[in-house]
Every structure is written in structure tokens, then in C-alpha cells.
Amino acid sequence: xxxxxxxxxxxxxxxxxxxxxxxxxxxxxxxxxxxxxxxxxxxxxxxxxxxxxxxxxxxxxxxxxxxxxxxxxxxxxxxxxxxxxxxxxxxxxxxxxxxxxxxxxxxxxxxxxxxxxxxxxxxxxxxxxxxxxxxxxxxxxxxxxxxxxxxxxxxxxxxxxxxxxxxxxxxxxxxxxxxxxxxxxxxxxxxxxxxxxxxxxxxxxxxxxx
DNA sequence: CGAGGGATACACT
DNA sequence: GTGTATCCCTCGC
Numbered sequence: 001x002x003x004x005x006x007x008x009x010x011x012x013x014x015x016x017x018x019x020x021x022x023x024x025x026x027x028x029x030x031x032x033x034x035x036x037x038x039x040x041x042x043x044x045x046x047x048x049x050x051x052x053x054x055x056x057x058x059x060x061x062x063x064x065x066x067x068x069x070x071x072x073x074x075x076x077x078x079x080x081x082x083x084x085x086x087x088x089x090x091x092x093x094x095x096x097x098x099x100x101x102x103x104x105x106x107x108x109x110x111x112x113x114x115x116x117x118x119x120x121x122x123x124x125x126x127x128x129x130x131x132x133x134x135x136x137x138x139x140x141x142x143x144x145x146x147x148x149x150x151x152x153x154x155x156x157x158x159x160x161x162x163x164x165x166x167x168x169x170x171x172x173x174x175x176x177x178x179x180x181x182x183x184x185x186x187x188x189x190x191x192x193x194x195x196x197x198x199x200x201x202x203x204x205x206x207x208x209x210x
Numbered sequence: 211c212g213a214g215g216g217a218t219a220c221a222c223t
Numbered sequence: 224g225t226g227t228a229t230c231c232c233t234c235g236c
Contacts, residue, residue, distance in 0.1 A: 200211070
């Protein structure tokens with residue numbers, strides 16, 4: 001399976017759900033940083049009120065969504081950066097936002113990149129994950145995954161099975177269109193401490209893995 | 211521990 | 224000037 005095929009040929013929400021449990025690695029020539037994806041959100045394109053491409057809106061900042069599936073779309077907001085991957089064919093502006101990982105590789109370096117913050121605070125949010133990787137710019141925006149330091153492991157044998165994957169509404173969406181704001185397009189490992197805003201009382205045994 | 215609000219910079223009007 | 228696919232500190236329990 002290559003990235004082009006993986007990020008096309010089926011609905012974006014299905015792709016998003018399938019990404020949960022897969023390794024995401026940022027390999028900056030010095031060291032591999034990363035972990036298992038525990039939370040991701042789907043953005044369904046022109047009709048999706050919450051998507052940056054809603055209504056066909058297109059600008060230099062959201063160009064990545066319009067590229068072919070497997071293209072990296074890095075977006076800046078406030079002083080933070082987010083990591084998306086475009087889905088579907090060129091000019092079909094859908095994508096998936098990787099929101100959180102359970103850190104596995106290069107944890108010490110990631111803690112340094114996060115100014116000493118460790119534990120769940122290391123990577124339990126989209127901008128925290130990027131900080132942990134030490135990314136503070138849009139350098140890799142518009143690059144195809146295979147031409148970048150980012151790797152998403154598509155080997156099914158390497159996908160960590162979850163006890164349960166929850167579908168819920170996306171985080172931080174403006175409620176002006178309740179239909180789209182409440183659609184269950186966020187997928188996360190039930191009870192995993194690194195899923196954003198996971199309450200301690202909801203922590204699951206074995207972090208929610210099967 | 212968890213809810214709530216302020217900080218902060220960038221893209222776009 | 225306005226709004227934002229967030230983070231983190233403060234404060235009340």
C-alpha cells in the first residue's frame with residue numbers, strides 16, 4: 001500500500017478512523033521521534049462548515065487541502081502549528097488532522113522540545129505534538145509524505161489494535177452550524193490518556209489498547 | 211482535579 | 224480589525 005492509494009479511494013472519515021493505532025514518526029536525520037496515533041479528525045471538504053476549504057475557499061494558506069491525497073498540510077494558528085494530511089484526489093479538498101499520539105520513540109528529546117513537560121502533557125493535543133517534534137514553521141507544508149521526514153506506517157501488522165475506537169464530535173468547532181459541528185468525525189482510542197482532554201477517571205486499562 | 215478565560219500571531223477582509 | 228481545527232494558568236472544589 002502506498003500513500004496515494006491509502007489517502008484516496010474511500011471516504012475521508014473511514015481513512016481517519018483507520019489511522020488510529022498506526023505509528024507516526026518524524027525522522028529528522030538525527031533521531032526518530034513519534035508514537036502511535038491515538039486521535040484524529042476528518043474534515044470533509046467544501047460542504048463541511050468546519051473545514052478550511054468550506055464553500056470552496058482557497059488561498060495560499062490552505063492550498064495543501066487541494067493537493068492529492070498524501071500531501072502534507074501544515075497550518076498555523078495563533079503561535080501554534082497543526083499537522084494534516086490531504087485526502088482524496090487533487091482539487092477535492094478533504095483532509096485529516098492528527099490530534100494526538102502516545103509517545104514511544106525519542107521521548108527524551110520530545111520532553112526537551114516541550115520545555116520539560118512530560119507525561120500526558122507531552123503530546124495530548126495537535127500543537128503539543130508538533131512542539132514535541134520541534135517543528136515551529138511550515139517548512140514541510142505541501143510536501144508529499146514520502147518526500148518528507150514524516151512517516152505513517154501503513155503496515156497492518158504494525159497497527160496497534162484498540163479495545164474500542166470512539167467516534168465523537170470534533171474539538172473547538174464553531175457551533176454556528178450545529179449539524180456539521182456535531183458530526184462525529186473525531187476518532188480516538190477509548191480511555192487513552194493521550195487523547196486530548198481525556199479525564200483521569202476515564203483512563204482505561206492498558207491505555208485502551210486491546 | 212477540572213472548568214473557564216486570557217494570551218497570542220497569523221491569514222484574510 | 225476580526226476570528227481562530229489551541230494552550231496553559233488560575234481558581235474553586
